[in-house]
Amino acid sequence: MTDKETQMVTEKRVDIQVNGQACEITVPAWRTLLEVLRELGHKEVKCGCEKGDCGACAVLLDGKVVDSCLTLAWNAAGRSVTTVQGLGGPDNAHPLQTAFIEHGSAQCGYCTPGMIMAAKALLDDIPEPSLKDIKRGLSGNLCRCTGYTRIFSAIQAAAETLREQETTS
Amino acid sequence: MLPPFELLEPHSLDQALKMLATSESVPLAGGTNLLPDLRARGEAGGRFISLAALDQLHGIEHSDSRVLMGARTTLSDILHDPLMPTAAPSLVSMAKVFAGSMVRNAATVAGNICYGSPSADVVPPLLSLDAELTLASAAGERTLSLNDFLLDYKKTARRPDELLISVAWAPPTTATANLFYKLGRRRGDAITVVGVAVTITIENGNCTKARIALGSVAPTVFRAQEAEEALVGGPLTATTIGTAAQAAAQASRPIDDIRASADYRRHAVHMLVRRLLTEAWQTAGSQHD
Numbered sequence: 001m002t003d004k005e006t007q008m009v010t011e012k013r014v015d016i017q018v019n020g021q022a023c024e025i026t027v028p029a030w031r032t033l034l035e036v037l038r039e040l041g042h043k044e045v046k047c048g049c050e051k052g053d054c055g056a057c058a059v060l061l062d063g064k065v066v067d068s069c070l071t072l073a074w075n076a077a078g079r080s081v082t083t084v085q086g087l088g089g090p091d092n093a094h095p096l097q098t099a100f101i102e103h104g105s106a107q108c109g110y111c112t113p114g115m116i117m118a119a120k121a122l123l124d125d126i127p128e129p130s131l132k133d134i135k136r137g138l139s140g141n142l143c144r145c146t147g148y149t150r151i152f153s154a155i156q157a158a159a160e161t162l163r164e165q166e167t168t169s
Numbered sequence: 170m171l172p173p174f175e176l177l178e179p180h181s182l183d184q185a186l187k188m189l190a191t192s193e194s195v196p197l198a199g200g201t202n203l204l205p206d207l208r209a210r211g212e213a214g215g216r217f218i219s220l221a222a223l224d225q226l227h228g229i230e231h232s233d234s235r236v237l238m239g240a241r242t243t244l245s246d247i248l249h250d251p252l253m254p255t256a257a258p259s260l261v262s263m264a265k266v267f268a269g270s271m272v273r274n275a276a277t278v279a280g281n282i283c284y285g286s287p288s289a290d291v292v293p294p295l296l297s298l299d300a301e302l303t304l305a306s307a308a309g310e311r312t313l314s315l316n317d318f319l320l321d322y323k324k325t326a327r328r329p330d331e332l333l334i335s336v337a338w339a340p341p342t343t344a345t346a347n348l349f350y351k352l353g354r355r356r357g358d359a360i361t362v363v364g365v366a367v368t369i370t371i372e373n374g375n376c377t378k379a380r381i382a383l384g385s386v387a388p389t390v391f392r393a394q395e396a397e398e399a400l401v402g403g404p405l406t407a408t409t410i411g412t413a414a415q416a417a418a419q420a421s422r423p424i425d426d427i428r429a430s431a432d433y434r435r436h437a438v439h440m441l442v443r444r445l446l447t448e449a450w451q452t453a454g455s456q457h458d
Contacts, residue, residue, distance in 0.1 A: 029176035032204075051205040052272045053358060064245075067271040070204050074176060075221050118270050139357025140269015 014077045018042065019086030027073045033059070034068035036076075037083065044085050044113050048142075055141030058114035059083050065121035067140070084113035087120060095161040096120060096154070103154035107145035115141050119155045127163055129155070171204065172213040180222050182305065182334070190307040190330045194218050198241060199275035201268070202284045226279075226334060231256055238336045240279030244291075248273070256340040259294035259349035259366045266290075266351045269358045279333040282315070285323040285389070292319070292390040293366035294349050296382035298338040304331040322388035345370040345378075346449035350441050354428060361385045362429045363437040369400070369449035376400045381413070381442060386421035386434050393417040396442065405450035414443040 013026050018040060025036055034057045037045045048056030050069045057068040060082040068081075087094040096116050099105070106112045115138065122129060122137030129137065134155050143151060177194065179185035188194060197203055197217035207215065220226060226241035229250050236256045247253055247264040254261050267273055267290050281291035282302070292315070300315045304327060315336075318326045327333060341347045349366040353359035364384030370377050379400040381393045396416035400409055423434035 028173065030171040030173050032171065035170070050208055052201050052268065052275075055269060055271055058271050064274045065271050066274050067201075070200050070272075070275060072176070072200065072204075072219075074178070075219065121270060136265060136357065137270055140271045140273075142358075 012074060012077075014073055016073075016076050016078075017080040019082055020080075025073065029072065029074055031073045032069055033061075033066075033071040033073050033076050033081070036073045037068060037081070042083050042085065045083050046110055046113055048110070048114075052140070053142065054111070055114040055118060055138075056111055058117040058141065060086075060117060060121060063121075063124065065118050082117070082120075084116050087116065094120075094158075095165070096123070096158040099154040099158040099161065100151070103150045103157065105146060105150040105154040111141060111143040111145075115143065115151055119151075119158070122155070123159055123162060127159060127166070129159060131156075171207055172211050172215075174207065174213065174215040174217060176217050176219055178219045178222060182223055182225055182332075185218055185220065185223060186305060186307045186330075186332060188218050189332060192216060193329070196220055196283070196332055198277040198280040199243065199272075201272050201276040202280060202286075220332075229253070231340070234339055236338055236340050238278060240277065240333045240335055242278045244268070244273035244276050244278075245270075247278075257294060257298060257338070257347065258341070259297060259347045259368070260291075262349040263290050263294050263351065263364075263366075266353070266356060278336060282318070282336070283325060283327055283333055285319065285325045287322065287387060287389055288361045288364070288385040289390060290351060290361055290364055290384065293364045293382040293384045294347070295336060295338065296390055296392060297349075297366035297368040297380040298341070298347065299368075299380065300336050300338040302333055303335045303337070304328075305334045306331045310334075316392060319389040319391070324389075341368065342370070344372055344453055346453035348445045348449055350445060352437055352441065360428060363434055363441060364390070365438065365441045365445055367442070367445045367449055369405070369446065369453055371405075371450070371453040374404050374454070375402065376405055379413075381417055381446075383417060383421060383438060383442075386423040386438055388422070391420075393420045393442070395420060400446070405446060405454070410443055410446045410450070413446060414439045417442040 046056035048054035052067050059068045062079050194216040198220045226239045228239045230237040231252045244264045244267045281289045303312045347368045352363040366382045368380040379397040384390045396413040399413040418435045418439040421438050423431040425431050
């Protein structure tokens with residue numbers, strides 16, 4: 001083993017795609033993807049428990065939903081990140097976003113970005129989910145306001161919209 | 170914020186093993202245990218070896234006689250593997266109630282085993298399947314049973330220079346029932362109060378092999394061997410099942426904690442072992458009707 005291999009690298013340049021945009025950051029090993037995203041201005045990614053219990057920080061990493069508080073920025077190098085903003089905005093809302101509004105699925109709204117990302121991953125995997133599938137898909141997301149009922153109904157409605165879009169396109 | 174630490178990023182298994190041999194360091198896989206721990210302790214200066222780039226630790230291979238699972242297999246990989254429902258039914262039941270989606274996408278089988286927690290949900294199913302672990306180091310490889318690997322509370326037989334690289338077991342036949350139940354305060358995202366896995370083989374109406382693995386009720390996940398012995402040699406009846414359930418409860422050494430009392434845990438072991446053995450007898454026993 002050479003000295004070069006054991007030498008401590010404190011900072012590293014990391015290239016990541018965030019919602020389709022190339023970003024270049026230089027960070028130490030202990031910075032999380034969550035911290036980096038918020039520093040880049042992505043305040044839609046929320047910091048909750050920092051333990052993998054609440055899901056407020058959920059984002060898609062190469063299409064898979066992960067807790068960004070438990071993802072090291074270095075491990076996101078060369079990969080593509082999608083936040084709730086990447087799904088759509090006021091002018092081009094994603095069916096999940098529309099359904100959350102129509103069903104009154106947010107109260108304080110803090111859990112909503114993570115909820116929607118976990119729901120997106122679920123629907124990518126299972127386009128026609130049962131209530132059980134939805135509960136399992138969201139088992140890592142805590143909401144202390146809504147009691148979940150309206151979140152579940154929004155996801156069911158969005159799944160239906162997405163399936164209709166699929167058949168008409 | 171995480172405290173500062175050093176992260177080595179090997180690109181091959183050989184390189185990783187060399188690093189483990191020459192530097193005091195801890196393998197870092199999904200990070201779902203180690204990173205919250207590091208945050209809670211707030212101690213700077215640790216050194217980790219990232220396993221992210223080690224592709225050879227990924228993947229699940231199935232053959233008739235053996236399932237070989239790479240150490241970096243995630244809980245989601247288990248759920249998405251089309252052959253796993255027959256190769257390890259208990260492991261699939263477990264993965265469905267393991268934490269939440271995001272953690273299932275990151276947490277690895279090896280990480281859950283090596284962390285050595287008594288509430289490690291991956292362990293009871295694999296212990297009930299007589300799983301074997303292969304550990305690699307710069308000096309070579311060795312294979313040992315999962316049962317021998319678990320030593321004490323958060324203590325395993327892994328040497329600091331070793332890396333768990335794979336887990337293997339023989340898939341159950343149609344004469345074998347392999348079941349898991351997790352009792353928690355809620356169905357998802359909860360630390361286990363009691364975890365039970367049973368693997369029961371019934372041949373010609375008699376139990377020929379029994380494994381009962383219990384989680385969260387002793388310093389390590391363990392096999393209730395007296396309970397297993399009470400079952401082998403005859404059919405499972407209400408009496409033998411009752412005796413085994415009693416023996417399993419007696420073998421448990423639970424503690425009182427924030428999630429449940431020791432008394433409740435012991436009671437739950439009795440009830441759950443009885444329930445799973447009854448179900449096992451109905452499923453595996455019915456193959457011969």
